[in-house]
Amino acid sequence: MTALVLVLAAGGVIGLALGALGGGGSVLAVPALIYLLGFTPTAAGTASLIIVAATSATALSAHARAGNVRWRTGILFASAGLVPAMLGGVLARHLPASLLTGAFALTAALAALRMLRPSGYGPDDPPVRPVQAAGAGAGLGAVTGVLGVGGGFLAVPALVNVLGLRMRVAVGTSLLVITLNSLAALLARAGSAETLNWATLGPFAGAAVLGAWDGKRLAEKVSAGTLRRIFACVLLTVAAFMLIDVLIV
Numbered sequence: 001m002t003a004l005v006l007v008l009a010a011g012g013v014i015g016l017a018l019g020a021l022g023g024g025g026s027v028l029a030v031p032a033l034i035y036l037l038g039f040t041p042t043a044a045g046t047a048s049l050i051i052v053a054a055t056s057a058t059a060l061s062a063h064a065r066a067g068n069v070r071w072r073t074g075i076l077f078a079s080a081g082l083v084p085a086m087l088g089g090v091l092a093r094h095l096p097a098s099l100l101t102g103a104f105a106l107t108a109a110l111a112a113l114r115m116l117r118p119s120g121y122g123p124d125d126p127p128v129r130p131v132q133a134a135g136a137g138a139g140l141g142a143v144t145g146v147l148g149v150g151g152g153f154l155a156v157p158a159l160v161n162v163l164g165l166r167m168r169v170a171v172g173t174s175l176l177v178i179t180l181n182s183l184a185a186l187l188a189r190a191g192s193a194e195t196l197n198w199a200t201l202g203p204f205a206g207a208a209v210l211g212a213w214d215g216k217r218l219a220e221k222v223s224a225g226t227l228r229r230i231f232a233c234v235l236l237t238v239a240a241f242m243l244i245d246v247l248i249v
Contacts, residue, residue, distance in 0.1 A: 004203065007037065007204045008203060009207075011204040012214075014051065014208045015055050015059075016211040017215065018056055018059050019055075019212035020171075020216070020218045021171060021215075025056070029047070029051050037204075042092065042100070046196065051204055051205045053183055054209060055208040055211075058209045058212050059175050059213075059215065060175040062213065068171065068172030068173075069169070069175070071176065073133060073173055074180075075176070075180075076133045076137070077136065077155070077173075080138045081139075081140050082181070086184050086187060088141070088142045089146075089188025093189075100146075102242075107143065107147060108236075108238055109235070111154055111157070112235035136158040136163070137177070140154055140177070140181065141181055144182065145184075155170075155174040156170050
């Protein structure tokens with residue numbers, strides 16, 4: 001019973017983050033799966049991709065109805081990252097668990113610090129810049145494949161600061177990027193999905209999908225700046241915990 005409560009609570013929080021911020025679900029899913037539910041880092045990466053892909057697709061539909069998705073930009077951004085994501089997924093199978101955990105923690109910390117920095121958002125979305133979109137998308141795809149993250153916690157800052165999208169549009173567009181990147185990375189990890197604990201993974205993903213709907217409503221009531229600061233603090237806490245764990249071991 002206690003394990004089920006943990007699964008549902010963790011899934012709900014992850015869905016809430018994805019729905020409200022357009023990212024961050026996998027940054028919380030991986031440590032939750034490792035430290036709360038006993039998954040190995042490799043299995044946690046695969047499981048998080050399944051959870052995040054399903055949750056992001058659900059949240060994407062809600063943001064699309066609100067007109068907050070730039071489809072052309074998102075598809076271009078994601079397409080550039082598909083091959084790097086698949087190659088990263090293959091590489092992840094051959095990396096030691098401690099290296100994956102440490103790299104994940106450092107990535108989360110850098111993303112949190114970036115989110116704490118103030119950013120200016122223009123009143124209008126600029127036209128798509130193919131070179132910048134492709135470059136940022138390729139880098140994000142590689143991170144997605146290796147670390148088993150959807151990439152939204154990095155995609156939102158990139159869409160805002162590199163491509164100049166408004167925050168709400170960046171959140172919606174990032175969900176398209178996350179969905180496509182997660183599916184590509186899962187193709188490279190398909191063999192490892194057979195060993196997952198589906199009895200745990202199913203309720204986790206279900207709670208995350210439901211949480212994503214609440215996250216979308218939350219995003220409409222709370223300022224983007226407040227949401228970013230809260231989530232950045234959570235990221236820094238998670239990153240510090242994981243780094244300490246790696247260093248002690």
